[in-house]
């Protein structure tokens with residue numbers, strides 16, 4: 001599904017070179033549930049952005065579901081992103097003037113899906129995150145947890161193969177955070193590959209595969225269940 | 230993304246900030262309204278003036294004494310300017326191409342009837358005047374075709390003069406005094422109105438020879454020549470020139486054709502319209518700066534939205550369209566509102582100032598809307614390009 005080979009991402013700030021990722025090779029299979037932990041600045045977000053095709057590596061090769069996406073142009077990346085990737089952000093990033101339902105419909109709208117097909121996909125996604133009764137609410141009429149669930153509905157409405165969640169509970173209280181994780185795990189249980197960046201060890205340890213990043217490199221790659229099995 | 234979604238999305242973004250949208254729309258509307266109103270007035274005046282000038286027909290030329298278009302030293306230094314005379318007018322009338330000629334003298338004098346007096350314009354003309362200038366009589370007759378040198382003391386009154394001097398009776402057959410001399414009223418002109426502020430009804434018409442002696446003049450002020458419409462203006466001008474040169478021994482007169490008058494008039498009116506359109510253009514320019522500022526502010530606030538749209542897989546082109554559409558909506562609706570205000574204003578002016586000519590020119594209205602949309606496109610494209618170049622990661626990193 002995801003295959004990264006010798007990925008390096010370098011930022012040059014004021015003549016100084018910073019390696020956000022350094023020679024990272026990583027392979028993630030379809031349907032996996034992976035948590036990514038590590039200290040601040042260790043490259044977690046950069047890794048997610050590269051996997052999500054929002055960012056490009058300076059070196060290395062990225063093959064996403066059989067396509068070498070390393071050299072795609074901006075439009076090609078947008079198409080792949082639309083088809084394969086669902087993002088969940090720490091700060092939700094719902095559009096304030098649109099209702100929950102309209103926010104969820106955005107990716108479908110961009111892809112040119114309309115009418116009944118769109119409505120059905122939106123209904124299904126809202127039902128999956130338990131927000132059917134809040135569909136007409138604007139983001140500022142929703143609680144933090146509800147907002148993040150709306151964002152998850154938006155991430156899954158196009159039936160992506162991968163969900164990338166960068167600290168999805170970072171802005172939520174404990175209870176809401178758990179709800180959100182449960183919803184994400186439910187998506188994973190339905191077959192979507194799930195990558196969650198988190199600072200919370202409890203959440204991190206729920207994943208079947210746990211990556212630890214340090215200084216732009218994968219320091220640990222554990223599969224406790226697999227070991228036990 | 231289909232058209233309906235794109236349109237709905239952009240519209241939604243616009244109406245989310247009603248005050249901002251209102252200000253932007255208002256700026257454009259004011260500019261467009263100015264263009265529409267000012268050009269309507271300008272074109273109205275132009276059309277009116279042109280119509281007034283050309284109603285006499287194009288087969289008239291005027292001869293005036295003196296050489297207007299002399300190059301270099303004025304003619305007067307070498308020779309005397311011979312006056313234009315009634316004899317000249319009669320000679321001109323005998324030219325094959327000429328149908329009639331009107332010897333004109335103009336001045337001011339008192340017209341009296343009983344104890345009523347009115348100071349008015351006196352036009353010394355002949356019988357041919359009526360047809361040459363397609364004028365209508367209300368009552369009686371115009372000056373008759375008699376002896377041009379010893380005409381009978383007859384007078385035709387303009388509508389205003391007739392009303393002032395004869396408020397409750399017919400003036401026909403009555404004796405009035407024009408400049409102290411006794412004239413018999415034989416006709417009253419139909420109401421004509423004003424042309425460029427000149428009251429066409431506050432005039433009396435007397436025979437040319439009578440006017441010459443009344444004003445103690447040697448020569449005519451003008452001879453108007455009606456020529457056969459099948460002849461070219463050039464050939465008539467040539468005939469007239471040859472004849473008068475032979476009679477005067479020099480070209481001491483000036484010929485003005487209707488076309489010349491109209492073209493001078495036209496260039497004046499063009500300058501006027503251009504000035505007026507320029508003023509409107511300046512207000513549109515101000516509106517352009519306004520809309521650009523508004524769009525820049527509005528888009529700066531929405532960086533996260535655009536970053537998100539990128540993450541959701543929007544194409545750069547789609548984003549450009551979305552943003553440019555927003556500004557096109559603002560500018561386009563501003564344009565339409567401006568056009569309505571402009572038209573309303575023009576209609577209002579024509580009602581408030583009675584008879585004020587307004588002419589709504591669709592080409593200016595269309596041009597104003599095009600300019601508004603163009604401004605919208607330009608004002609939208611710059612911030613849109615900036616938005617499409619945003620780094621989505623950067624914008625999504627923070628709340």
Ligand SMILES: Nc1ncnc2c1ncn2[C@@H]1O[C@H](COP(=O)(O)OP(=O)(O)O)[C@@H](O)[C@H]1O
Nearest residue numbers: 011013018020039040041042043044045046047
């Ligand atoms: N746009 C950028 N410009 C410069 N440096 C950056 C940029 N993005 C990330 N970095 C640097 O790369 C490193 C990794 O950042 P990031 O992936 O955001 O870490 P994390 O998400 O683990 O906190 C940090 O040192 C950060 O300062």
Ligand SMILES: [Mg+2]
Nearest residue numbers: 044045046166
């Ligand atoms: Mg991070």
